[in-house]
Amino acid sequence: MRIVLLGAPGSGKGTQAHRLAERSGIPQISTGDLLRAAVTRGSGLGLAAKEAMEGGRLVDDALVLGMIRERLAEPDARAGFILDGFPRNLVQAAELDGLLGELKQPLDAVVQFEVDREELMRRISGRRTCADCGRVFNVLTSPPPSGAAAICPKTGAAHRLVQRADDNEATVAERLRVYEEKTRPLIAFYQSRGLLRVIDAAGEVDAVTQRLARALGLAARAGRNRRARPAVRRAVRAKAAARVVKGRRAATRGAARRKPAGKKPPPRRAPKTRRGAAPKRGGTRRRGRR
Numbered sequence: 001m002r003i004v005l006l007g008a009p010g011s012g013k014g015t016q017a018h019r020l021a022e023r024s025g026i027p028q029i030s031t032g033d034l035l036r037a038a039v040t041r042g043s044g045l046g047l048a049a050k051e052a053m054e055g056g057r058l059v060d061d062a063l064v065l066g067m068i069r070e071r072l073a074e075p076d077a078r079a080g081f082i083l084d085g086f087p088r089n090l091v092q093a094a095e096l097d098g099l100l101g102e103l104k105q106p107l108d109a110v111v112q113f114e115v116d117r118e119e120l121m122r123r124i125s126g127r128r129t130c131a132d133c134g135r136v137f138n139v140l141t142s143p144p145p146s147g148a149a150a151i152c153p154k155t156g157a158a159h160r161l162v163q164r165a166d167d168n169e170a171t172v173a174e175r176l177r178v179y180e181e182k183t184r185p186l187i188a189f190y191q192s193r194g195l196l197r198v199i200d201a202a203g204e205v206d207a208v209t210q211r212l213a214r215a216l217g218l219a220a221r222a223g224r225n226r227r228a229r230p231a232v233r234r235a236v237r238a239k240a241a242a243r244v245v246k247g248r249r250a251a252t253r254g255a256a257r258r259k260p261a262g263k264k265p266p267p268r269r270a271p272k273t274r275r276g277a278a279p280k281r282g283g284t285r286r287r288g289r290r
């Protein structure tokens with residue numbers, strides 16, 4: 001499975017890509033995460049990307065493309081990948097086409113996440129990330145859970161929630177503007193290639209997961225192992241077939257017993273009720289039960 005998730009900042013691509021990656025075992029490749037990691041490391045790439053990111057602008061295409069080229073060359077991407085946040089403009093989309101053509105690994109689908117602007121702003125303003133494991137929460141719509149899930153798998157302590165530097169109001173407005181100008185044209189680009197699928201990405205996270213699974217032709221129930229379905233279907237069919245065979249055998253045995261007797265079959269007795277009394281003729285069920 002080689003797919004691209006398209007959508008505005010806050011549309012939930014990252015959350016759904018993470019779930020899909022866990023379910024399918026295919027890596028999520030998020031250019032935003034890769035760039036943030038480079039910034040944290042203080043690498044040359046990080047230093048070059050930092051300013052654009054903090055201003056809500058796109059990072060230079062050459063930097064992002066170099067980074068993607070390297071990431072797609074890693075062994076885990078051979079089984080497929082979920083691209084999240086890339087491509088973000090037509091130059092990147094054309095470059096990706098060329099690269100995947102060279103690798104003979106064309107895209108299978110591009111899913112566009114549709115969410116209205118008001119909801120996007122609400123989601124982004126409530127977004128918090130665990131500084132240690134990178135898990136994303138939303139203090140407004142999906143607060144950190146209690147119990148075992150509240151523990152960060154990296155530190156074994158509670159998640160340390162921080163707000164992303166570019167999730168402030170001014171930067172978010174610029175990111176949404178950039179999305180409309182540079183990224184939205186990709187919808188037509190992928191539509192013309194017959195790859196585009198659009199999903200309603202508003203509402204509950206689980207509901208969106210199901211819509212995404214359906215759009216990709218996966219089992220409708222989120223988190224369910226796809227391979228289990230044919231096995232379950234086979235088991236149900238085998239059970240039904242066994243019932244038919246059993247019924248036929250019983251019928252054959254009954255016929256074999258009756259045939260040689262050559263007598264009239266005994267008169268049919270009315271079935272007994274639970275109390276052991278035969279229901280009165282013409283009585284309604286209700287009366288019979290009284």
Ligand code: ADP
Pocket residue numbers: 008009010031032033035052053054056057058059060064084085086087088092166175
């Ligand atoms: P969001 O989708 O919420 O804006 P991301 O984590 O995908 O968040 O991206 C954060 C920032 O990283 C972007 O605003 C941009 O500056 C930079 N970035 C991410 N992906 C790309 C890309 N493909 N091309 C250019 N810049 C990118």
